[in-house]
Amino acid sequence: MKHLKSTNASDKDLEQFKSDAQEIVKYLVGMFKDLQFYMFRTMDTEAGMAYAYYPEGALAPIFLYIKWGLKEVKF
Template sequence: MLVYQDLLTGDELLSDSFPYKEIQNGILWEVEGKFQWVVTGSVDIDIGANPSAEGAGEEEGVDDQSVKVVDIVDTFRLQEQPPFDKRQFVVFIKKYIKLLTPKLDGEKAIEFKKNIEGATKFLLSQLSDLQFFVGESMNDDSTLVFAYYKDGAINPTFLYFGHGLKEVKC
């Protein structure tokens, strides 16, 4: 199994269990998320006993709850962040480029610098529809993960900066 960690913080953000498609000249990875139901709390196991004979009433028992979550957010414990306005987003991108570029080898750094402007314009065009997430550490200098709903979609699409991820074998 391959896990993709944030190159800046080491947070796990994605795995090969979620196939991606490269867009914007490979700068962004597009991944389809899915809603799923997750049971939280304790689980009531029926062992065949008769609760009324054992003195248990209808009100007694285990209070299970199921919650609908997005698989990627739940699996990688992504933390949602407040939305950015255009100015805040541009400030973030400039800082991100400054932090990430030194961590990339020569060819990847050149490719990143060459294509980040197009990816930024794409993200800015979607800005009002984006949700923003960071990894579990919630580090201010981490890679952002973006989510939005394509036209008519019921499941979110996630966008990752491919150059900001490091592949780790587990």
Template sequence: MLWEVEGKEQPAFDKKQLVTYMKRYIKNLTPKLEAAKQETFKKNIEGATKFLLAKLKDLQFFVGESMHDDGSLVFAYYKDGATNPTFLYFPYGLKEVKC
């Protein structure tokens, strides 16, 4: 599976901004998911949010090409000693495109 994302880096979020974004993202995305996926998403998003908050000072934020503020952000950080970033995506917020 290939995921292509084009985007622009955004200014860093503080803790309050990230929590506000996550609440809005969850509220917007949940009704768009199938019932079975809603439960899995809700179960896992809390842990993902805690992970992001723990890494907040190290994160870079990217928004998709459309620049929609209700879409998913892409998060990037550098693991210890890495020269290339690790990118984090919420899989339920991605749309598969066949190439």
């Protein structure tokens, strides 16, 4: 929330984040026992995390990222 405010996000974006955050937490808590957690090497708690899980019978994981924690980069 602090980061969004520092980027001059609109009130609409802040409200959308609050709404999305509640849904994200419910989803992640619901599948907590199946998740693997990935952090940056610096272990910065303010930085984003990636979450991974293996669907039944899968050989490769599916990674989950929180949209609000990503930064768009154009190539």
